[in-house]
Amino acid sequence: MPSDTSPSVDSADDAEAQPDLYRPSEIEPRWQQYWVDNASYEVDNDDPRPRGYVLCMYPYPSGAAHMGHVRNYTFGDLLTRYRTMQGEAVLSPMGFDSFGLPAENAAIRTGVHPREFTDARIAELTSSLVRIGGAYDWRREVRSHDPSYMRWTQWIFLKLLEAGLAYRKKAAVNWCPGCQTVLANEQVVDGRCERSGDLVERRDLDQWYFRITDYADQLLDDLEGLDWPERVVTQQRNWIGRSEGVEFEMPICDENGTAHPDGLTMRVFTTRPDTSYGMTFCVVAPEAPLVAQITTADRAAEVEEFVARVRNTSEIDRLSTEGSLDKRGSFTGAYALNPFTGDPVPVYLADYVLATYGTGAVMAVPGEDQRDWDFATAFGLPIIETVQRPDGFEGGAYTGDGGSVNSPPADRQGLPGPVLNGMDMVAAKAAAIEWIEAQGLGEGTVNFRLRDWLVSRQRFWGCPIPVVYCDACGIRPVPLDQLPVLAPDDVEFRPTGQSPLQSHEGFLHTTCPDCGGPARRETDTMDTFVDSSWYFLRFCDPWNDELPFDQEAVDAWMPVDQYIGGAEHAVLHLMYARFFTKALSDLGVAPEGLREPFHRLFTQGMIRLDGAKMSKSKGNLVAPEEIIDTLGADSLRLAHLAVKPPEEDVDWEDFGLEGCSRFLQRLWRVAVPGSVLVADAPVRTGEPTEVDLGILRTTNRLIEDVTRDYDRWAYNVAVAHCMAHLNELYRYVQGESGVHEPTLEFATDTLITVLAPATPHITAELWARRHDSGHVHERPWPVADESMLVEETATMVVQVNGKVRDRVEVPADADEASCIAAALASTKVSAHLDGDPRKVIARPPKIVNFVT
């Protein structure tokens, strides 16, 4: 109504007039500045307090923080602040995993140098992290692309090279056409590039590898002592894929058992030597060099055609179980002597046998192996059972345990092999291996699925591999005093798919450090997982310019007490970092006793929107910054904590932002000095009444509950306990009994204190206002008064035949007899009791159950 002359309700003016209002956008930046100015979360290496190391996986700088970052860093920040309040010196560093393809792709698109692009993204992300309220020791920040970090990444590479743990070899590798680079096995998922989703191709290329397989046993065994989610441990175990078995020689012969003129033998690997009597044929990988030597003339044409076809088949098709087996195998014409029976068995090729695993050749036992059974059925080969089937067993191969049979077959006496009849699988295996070793045919061995880590990448925006190629001296390391090798700045980024380093004459040409002659620089860079395999060590001593880190500094902080990040790194980063830690420890770079980097691991769930994983590329991003602008960082943090158990995936729709924001406003209204709510309540002094004692008890209970909840990562439950306590306070303040000032003071201050790790800004502000600029985060974590946890009366449940019929108040220390008496006194109970109960179970003071 234009003529209305009533006072304006313009919200800005209104806010000015009401100093009581909770205004996060005004409070939050001020406290963020305070924590920086006061070095609140900077810790020195000689800090006298007990030490803790809380680490969130350092982020790839993709610009302003997304919800996944907020979730991750909220959990880490809560823990840092909580443990600091418990009296620890908590190392909480932050850095950036700043090499990687997005920056290079952006350079090709826009012409902006990846460094410029990356530095700008880091600035954005840093600002986000500050706005979330993260407590970090920023002095220790590291960036993968910083020359002072690259220098030591390259230094470590050369240490590994010197130790023989880095090497170069030519092999069939995974090539991602989208990323225009090779990939490690771990970065190929279902035949596709883990990053871009492109189908990977096989190429024979010379590449750099780290000998992670040297550590296969340790990487497997040391999983035992880790406090990690079972899921991640299982994934690592699967990936390493240890299997025990035996390798043995089989002489190549013709179909009559006459030895091959060249005396050729074939080595096979099996985990089931107990079934050797059932071997009716052998299978060799088509790529095996042996194939050309043993193939008979009459089979040569068909074998050649088969090998050619397999080579041209994509990895995906080859691993597929589709297609009939007879088209996927071929007879070589050769035979091999089964040492157990002395009989010749035919040697086949099949694409299901992999050249890269074991010996690339297997003995086939169709009776006890499903793949062999399928193959034997397709090619009409004989099947011999060597393990007793359980009653009622139907189907092809039997892979379970059972008594060994048919060794030697009853109708063929005088065979060379061991007698296994009647033994169970374990005993028969042992006996077979013992026999093989005694005969000098072979020995028990262990095979792993894990392959060496391919680390070279044909990209520009990564850490250069610090070696040169000299025509005279071969591969030479760049001298340590010349590190870091830096990529030149005067490069042009073109969409050719080729790294600009490969055509940069000035970078390419150099001199050999040994002979001084002309040499060519390595143009490949390292996998970015190399950078992230040691950053947690650098955080302990980031200022060191003589070594990557000092052993004493690392000893002071490592291992990381609590590592927090996404489960998607289960077999990538987490495996590589474990390998680096062990290798650096063995090389005397890291402390001798440091065998594992991350003592405890927590993997938080993903955030989904409309059921899909939240990501920029899918355009479904909810921007944290916008929520911080309006509701504040504390509300956003609280919503992340409250919504779900932290390890579970969560849909954005389920976030209770309004509820959390409302809670903080309610907290503010009751806790801010001059609170209208409190001012309206009649104030009492003197001795506390029963009502006041009730509040004291629930407050002590709150301390107990929240401490336990924080310790067991039940953050959603911790928030619920705080909310319940605030509801209690409201009932108290608005109740008829009035408030007892010291009681209300204690109840409010305690709530603020236990919330301080979760919502740091509002609690810091309220505490400072209530206590003359004191700082809640510098206070010790509260401890519950045990005597206040004991209730004087308890609500006892009375059941008849297990059904609840009444609840009665009894003294907390009531004995069994008085509990039963109290229960019988209830008319509601006696209405259900027809005469004397047959049996009475009493658990004073919680429950009495009458059985009739």
Add this chain to the structure above:
RNA sequence: GCCCGGGUGGCGGAAUGGCAGACGCGGCGGACUCAAAAUCCGCUGUCCGAAAGGGCGUGUGGGUUCAAAUCCCACCCCGGGCACCA
């Protein structure tokens, strides 16, 4: 196929042998207001019932127990991991 998780109101979840559904969201009602928003108070598993009260109820079916969401057996469904690795 194998190995892990998981299945509880309209929704997210809580409860680890002893009151199922804490806390939040949503919904309903009330107070305040000219009115609305905000705020405050209350109710909110389901069925029968006017009420008092009672029946049923934690994926399904069995079992153990005075007592089971919780422990055991079998199965169904959902999510994740592994899968020609001999």
